Amino acid sequence: MGQKAVKMVNDNENFQLVGAFNPIVKDLSPATYGLDDSVKVYNDLSQIDVDADIWVDFSIPTAVFDNTKFAIEHGYRPVIGTSGLSEDQVNELKSLADSKKVGGIIASNFGISAVLMMKFAQVAAKYFDQTEIVETHHQDKLDSPSGTALNTARLIHEVQQKDQVENPNESDPLGTRGGDYHGIKIHAIRLPGFIADEEVIFGSTGENLVIKQSTTDRESFMKGVQLAINEVIKRDELIIGLEKII
Ligand SMILES: NC(=O)C1=CN([C@@H]2O[C@H](COP(=O)(O)OP(=O)(O)OC[C@H]3O[C@@H](n4cnc5c(N)ncnc54)[C@H](OP(=O)(O)O)[C@@H]3O)[C@@H](O)[C@H]2O)C=CC1
Numbered sequence: 001m002g003q004k005a006v007k008m009v010n011d012n013e014n015f016q017l018v019g020a021f022n023p024i025v026k027d028l029s030p031a032t033y034g035l036d037d038s039v040k041v042y043n044d045l046s047q048i049d050v051d052a053d054i055w056v057d058f059s060i061p062t063a064v065f066d067n068t069k070f071a072i073e074h075g076y077r078p079v080i081g082t083s084g085l086s087e088d089q090v091n092e093l094k095s096l097a098d099s100k101k102v103g104g105i106i107a108s109n110f111g112i113s114a115v116l117m118m119k120f121a122q123v124a125a126k127y128f129d130q131t132e133i134v135e136t137h138h139q140d141k142l143d144s145p146s147g148t149a150l151n152t153a154r155l156i157h158e159v160q161q162k163d164q165v166e167n168p169n170e171s172d173p174l175g176t177r178g179g180d181y182h183g184i185k186i187h188a189i190r191l192p193g194f195i196a197d198e199e200v201i202f203g204s205t206g207e208n209l210v211i212k213q214s215t216t217d218r219e220s221f222m223k224g225v226q227l228a229i230n231e232v233i234k235r236d237e238l239i240i241g242l243e244k245i246i
């Protein structure tokens with residue numbers, strides 16, 4: 001995702017890449033990573049001193065909170081795609097950004113099909129009491145459930161305002177019924193060959209509704225990232241979810 005983001009920035013005449021951060025790298029020469037000579041490469045958060053408007057983050061679940069806090073504290077507007085932030089962490093970052101009037105966004109998914117799937121699921125949630133979510137990702141994904149699945153469940157629960165009822169007689173010694181968010185079951189599949197898909201399945205007596213999106217190229221996330229960058233530059237609060245702005 002970092003490489004896709006660099007390409008997107010370089011291809012956009014209104015954007016300029018001025019810095020890059022990865023704590024693992026030893027070599028700080030931009031040429032090593034195919035970056036322009038003017039780009040400053042950092043491997044230590046505390047050393048970052050570049051003059052920038054936006055901080056784009058596609059890193060790892062254990063680093064994203066500290067990275068985002070650093071960005072907000074230094075006036076870099078965060079555009080955060082990294083998954084794995086807890087609700088408490090999101091709330092803390094929102095309070096910090098809002099109090100400092102730093103615009104930004106945390107988006108579980110920058111893909112238009114995924115954002116529309118979440119919006120449509122919220123519409124359907126009004127009419128169906130029972131929902132399950134199946135998300136499928138590549139085998140290298142570190143976190144489960146995916147940020148998108150968790151956000152979909154949150155948005156559905158926001159509409160339903162009550163926990164989904166489980167069958168009290170159910171037995172599941174192998175844990176095959178999946179994870180649970182307020183009774184909404186989430187099933188995570190990790191297999192080579194996939195990028196990122198999600199299916200939201202609603203059930204009611206005599207009918208089912210399936211809303212499905214598929215990601216076949218990671219390029220697709222970049223439209224949403226560009227849209228977010230252009231939006232947060234005008235805002236002075238942290239937006240949670242791309243669905244709030246499209
Ligand atoms: N919101 C959205 O639309 C999308 C979100 N994502 C999310 O983005 C994240 C990244 O995904 P993906 O690119 O596939 O993952 P990768 O594992 O391919 O990339 C993560 C990168 O982060 C680097 N890294 C490690 N530690 C830090 C740190 N402390 N600060 C900054 N960078 C660090 C890694 O470096 P090294 O390789 O040297 O270890 C690696 O280059 C995931 O959480 C994923 O769920 C992904 C796609 C879309």
Ligand SMILES: O=C(O)C1=N[C@H](C(=O)O)C[C@H](O)C1
Pocket residue numbers: 083108109110137141145146147148149195196197
């Ligand atoms: O790790 C990924 O690949 C993705 N992560 C995000 C998530 O956790 O929802 C977005 C998309 O599903 C791709």
